[in-house]
Amino acid sequence: MGALLEVENLTVWLATRRGPQKAVDDVSFHVDAGEIFGLAGESGSGKTMTAMALLGLLPHAARTSGRAVFDGRDLLSMSAKQLRSVRGRHIAMVSQDPSTSLHPMLTVETQLTEHMRHHLGLGRSEARGRATELLATVRIPDPERALSAHPAQFSGGMRQRIAIAVALACQPRLLLADEPTTALDVTVQAGILRLLDRLRREQDLAVVVITHDLGVMSAVTDRICVMYGGRLAETGPRQDVLNQPRHPYTRGLLDALPHPEGGAAALRPVPGSPPPLGRVPEGCPFHPRCGFALPSCRTERPAPVLVGEAHTSACPPDPLGGAA
């Protein structure tokens, strides 16, 4: 079975005062139909830019290279018009903060139906009927009344459910969810993740969940990809990556998670901070912060190598290899 989305050697340059800088550097991964794929990494690792490159929504004057084949067509070489016919229709987006991503002045109905009417050519009442069903699907109480309301009249969790309904309106095959739970209360987060999991099963929807929190991943993802400094550090099935991480950065992220038994004392954050745009070091981007760094790590750019079944890690010294 071919992958739904096949990203090959994606590189994104952003325009800065110091010229173009790589925000995403030679990233490859694939997403299968109906799976939940996690894209993890600290702030600034290039997760959002990866997603925006797929949607053709990069900031002004950004450039890309590589390929991103979705359903047989390369998204990166599409015209603006072709991209518009895919965006919202076949690939949809949910972003971090529903209080800023929903339009404050438009009714829920308008926001739910405008792209349905545009892409699917539905009439007003048809679109309205479908909008009511969508709100019921994401478990908004009293969908009829919700349609004429404005986003400000809902709580954060409810707003994110509405944003998800908006994304699902045209029955897309792929949903890019950029930190869909970060702005929400912990109790609400689990509900949103369960919702995504249910939708994936019921609607044959593939979801890319972007997050800096590996804890969020552990609940629902099938496979995980960890990014650092715009590059791939580790990719693999969820259990393998979370239980037997092979890249020191992944290990660091896992150690930084609060453990249910360990309490706050178990928290061990990765020392140092990720490199800002244009300041990614030579060699292994992680070497200034890595406890296992060898002299060669400063100069040789590590390539991803297969370390298990469908499990790759960009760390040739493989200091964690023996542990497994």
Next chain:
Amino acid sequence: MLRFLARRIGAAALLCVGITLVSFILTQLVPGDPAAANLGQRAIADPAAVDAFRSKYGLDKPLPVQYLTYLGNVLRGNLGESQQSHRAVAQDLAEYVPATIELALFAIVLSLLVGVAFGVLAAITRDRWPDQVLRVVSLGGVSMPTFWVALVAFYLLFFKFGLLPGGGRLDPGMNAPPHVTGFYTVDAALAGQWDVCSSAALHLVLPSLVLAVYTVGMLMRFTRASMLEILGNDYVRAARAKGLPERVVIVRHVLRPALVAIITVAGVAFGSLLSGAVLVENIFSWPGLGQYAYRSAVNLDLPAIMGVSVVVAAVYIVMNLLVDLLYGVIDPRIRLT
């Protein structure tokens, strides 16, 4: 909504009292004697004539009494009698005010259409050539002095090429249409006098164009800035992620919130149009409030000056009220709270 309206109107009434008070005090501070300004050389030498003038216009009473008397009269629609025209000020104003309002409305509609359209264009072509050209245009609009614009426009469009009539509200020899609103274009249309209507419209073009130059520049600048601010919002990216045509994104998702800010500025711009009208009306012989105010001021015609300030205050207050109501129409959150 009703409470919101009641509060607005209450505040407006207070503001009106404040403005009349301030202008009353200012007119008292003006060095100059109304009697001297209005009586002839001979009469001023005659103490009896001067006293008669003073008592006729109540100038012999203490100031607070003068003010309260005046305010009471204003509330009864009596603005006193002009010392120049010897007619009721209210009657004078009824004649001059519609001319100015017609001119200013024409100019503000023109400014909004052109200013917002150009501002939107500048924002969506940010830093590319249309934006750069429009930046020069808006800078020109706000920095060229109105009297200069007026003279150049007058010279070119009327004197040199004869494209537009040079002054007045109608062609010479044409009679004003039957009075309904005082707006000649509307009144003529209501009466079915199409030649009068088109003449009135043509006469509006030159002075309103001149008046609009500054407000167009201002509105362009402001529209561009608020569009750019809104364009950076998450919800605009979300609208684009839905694959909507760019036109829909700009009009529905960006321009609508930008209009909230634009309307505030349009309200202020309308005020600046009224003050610009004093100059423009005098250049284009437009028989409006500006001309009346100017004539009253140089003649120290106090009742007339006060009448003008009451009208101007009322116009400002109505504009503000209108702006507030428009907010409610555009932004549902304002209606909700």
